[in-house]
Amino acid sequence: MQLSATTELEAVNQLLKAVGESPVNSLDNLGFTDASIARDTLRTKAREIQSKGWYFNRDYDFYFTPASDGQVVLPANVISIRPSTAESRRITPRAGKLYNNDGSTYVFPLDNGPTVEVVWMFDFESLPETARRYITVTAATQYQAQFQGSEQSYGFTKDDEKFALIALLEEERSFEPRANMFNDGNDVSEIFTR
Numbered sequence: 001m002q003l004s005a006t007t008e009l010e011a012v013n014q015l016l017k018a019v020g021e022s023p024v025n026s027l028d029n030l031g032f033t034d035a036s037i038a039r040d041t042l043r044t045k046a047r048e049i050q051s052k053g054w055y056f057n058r059d060y061d062f063y064f065t066p067a068s069d070g071q072v073v074l075p076a077n078v079i080s081i082r083p084s085t086a087e088s089r090r091i092t093p094r095a096g097k098l099y100n101n102d103g104s105t106y107v108f109p110l111d112n113g114p115t116v117e118v119v120w121m122f123d124f125e126s127l128p129e130t131a132r133r134y135i136t137v138t139a140a141t142q143y144q145a146q147f148q149g150s151e152q153s154y155g156f157t158k159d160d161e162k163f164a165l166i167a168l169l170e171e172e173r174s175f176e177p178r179a180n181m182f183n184d185g186n187d188v189s190e191i192f193t194r
Contacts, residue, residue, distance in 0.1 A: 008124040011136040012038045018140045018156055019147040038143055045139035046124055049131070051079045053119040054168075055175035056128050061086040062118040064098060070107035072098040072114060082117040091116050130171045134164040 013023035015038035030036035050057055061084050064072040074081070074096055081093040090101035091114045097106050098114050108114055124132060140156040 005125070005129045006132045006136065008039075008042070011042055011124065011132065011139070014136055015042060015140045015143045018144050034147075038139075041143045041146075042124070042135065042139040045142065046127075046135050047079070047121065049135050049138065050121055050127075051119065053080070053082075053117075054131065055172050056131065057120045057122055059118045059120070060084065061115050063115045064113045066108045066110050066113045068110070070110060072106075072108060074098065077121045079119045079121045082119070084116045087115045089114065128171065130164075130168040134161075134168045137161050137164040 009024070009027055012027060012035060016023055016035060019034075021034050021038075024030070024035045027035075027039055030039065057079075066072050074093060078093075081091070081098065083091070089103070092099050092101055094106075098108070098116070099106055100108060100114070124135070127135070137156050137160050141158065141161055144156065
């Protein structure tokens with residue numbers, strides 16, 4: 001059998017196993033069971049961890065094309081909007097849309113939409129394996145702590161969390177632009193711009 005990336009079902013079963021519970025065969029129709037609590041814990045951790053913004057869910061200079069009325073409605077999977085260095089206007093998210101603070105309006109010129117940094121939310125199975133692992137381990141340690149039978153721990157420790165985070169951070173660094181003192185140092189760039 002060929003190994004593949006961790007599925008959401010496998011991750012939920014790892015949470016259940018961590019507290020000595022039996023695995024489930026499906027995530028459909030769970031009702032209010034230990035499995036549904038494990039799934040909800042996993043999804044909450046996925047949102048929390050993705051909200052930081054990683055190489056796999058962040059676009060630094062994302063251009064939004066305004067609709068015919070000039071407004072930009074944010075997609076449901078946008079976690080956060082941050083200022084972009086490519087944008088001269090102050091753009092903020094407000095009421096599910098982008099707002100131009102400088103012009104005090106939701107309307108943008110059709111040929112000059114806003115450019116912002118966007119952090120996206122993705123489904124568990126759309127994430128890279130290192131992110132899935134970190135989410136699973138942190139969710140499992142939280143689930144163990146809140147589970148009433150957690151004095152019997154079959155699962156994860158803070159060391160496991162640390163190792164999973166290190167793997168994710170190493171992968172993050174490999175996708176980041178290479179920094180050096182000439183192109184990334186604040187002091188050096190201030191000297192060059194004098």
